[in-house]
Amino acid sequence: MPQLLQHNDINKAAWDACIGASGQRQVYALSWYLDVVAPGWQAVVEQEHGVYTCVMPLPVRRKYGISYLQQPLFCQQLGIYARQELRAEQATAFLAIVRQSFKYSPGYAFCTGNTSSLQSIAQQQGLQPIHTLYLDLGRPYEQLWKGYTRDRKYNLNKARREHLRLTRGHDIEPLIRLFRQNIAHKVYGGVDEAAYRMLRELYTVCVEKGIAELIYTLDEQGSITAGGLFLYYGGYITYIFNAADVSGRKSNGRTLILDDVIHRNANTKQVLDFESPMIESIVGFYRSFGPVPVPFYEWKYNRLPLPLRLLKQVRQQVLLSLQAGQRAG
Structure with a gap:
């Protein structure tokens, strides 16, 4: 069964071996990379006899006494990295542990390698599709x-x-x-x-x-x-x-x-990953090189107590309004 591990309990050699052997391997998920962009990161880990078989890095932040997940800078994607093909029920078990442990996530991005495995549970889990641009070289x-x-x-x-x-x-x-x-x-x-x-x-x-x-x-x-x-x-x-x-x-x-x-x-x-944000002008520039859009899922949820949840929603609405006004100007 998968379990939540605190940062100091993670065997980083076993972790990096799992990332390297996974079908989803990405530089973002390596332990030394996470140490820089998400100090103190935690993880959900499935292991057999000390070998990590499936892992999910958790970039944990803390504010006002509340621990939550937020995608770090210089880290477009994370997600679940598995030595074998990731099953939907396996992903569901991982996500359940995360929801139980963290009440709030303004945005956690699953890697493009997770997209097919998550497709059948995306609506149920509240996953929203976004995309990046890949050019097959x-x-x-x-x-x-x-x-x-x-x-x-x-x-x-x-x-x-x-x-x-x-x-x-x-x-x-x-x-x-x-x-x-x-x-x-x-x-x-x-x-x-x-x-x-x-x-x-x-x-x-x-x-x-x-x-x-x-x-x-x-x-x-x-x-x-x-x-x-x-x-x-x-x-x-x-x-x-x-x-x-x-x-x-x-x-x-x-x-x-x-x-x-x-x-x-x-x-x-090799594939050139433009790490494209969903900003029209930037997407247009990158697409002029001939890449194709590749979908991945973003996970946002808010299970904070009602007063905090309402406050977060109001702040988010104000932020979106300000950004819209800035673009219009």
Whole structure:
């Protein structure tokens, strides 16, 4: 039977072995990754003779004395990772333990590898479908390039005419600086300094594990105008973070970066995960490279005592109204 384990009770070697052997393996679910993005994470674990056979990481946060689940930054998906095919009844048992242990979740995302197993219980469990974008790289570059939209091909040629140069980076600070100066002010509520500290720590450990690739574009003066961070694990190339300044956007620096990754990894058994948020303008940009939408489920529930539940609902409605007004403006 699955059981809830506190952080200190988790055997991380057994955990990572399970993630690596699972059909859903993702970098987000590895113990060292979770240690950075969700310190103190807990888990539901099924094991046999000390071997973890099925696991579900739980990014636990605590506020006002209440423990709840919330999807961490730099972690689009989590979910249930199983050595054998995940059964619907098995998933139901895992979710029941989570509901019993945590009264509230503003959002927990199950990985795309869980979608088929959860489909039959999605409505009953209150799971809502969302999607990301995957580009299968198992074709020659020429075929992948044909999947670009007409505008993307034009903008790629434009980037080349701008004489941008690509360079491999080893310092995350220029990318953070691009984001801080050009994008952070567009984020509702701003960006906490803790997010930048987390990104630095995450980059450092991913470099140590040998899975990080940092790419910058340089203009003719040698100034950095755009950058992208990619993580390679489990057959996925995850586009984890990116930014550009006005010059980089105008000269299509990120287009050049993404095309370079696609070109170098064409004809391999890998998938480029754009980690696409459900924001129309961003989705439109990513879709111009020819990926397909892939569904996964998000789990939101609120079983807090009535006064707290009502307060959360009011705050959520106010937040949505403010965001709608900001978009309209």
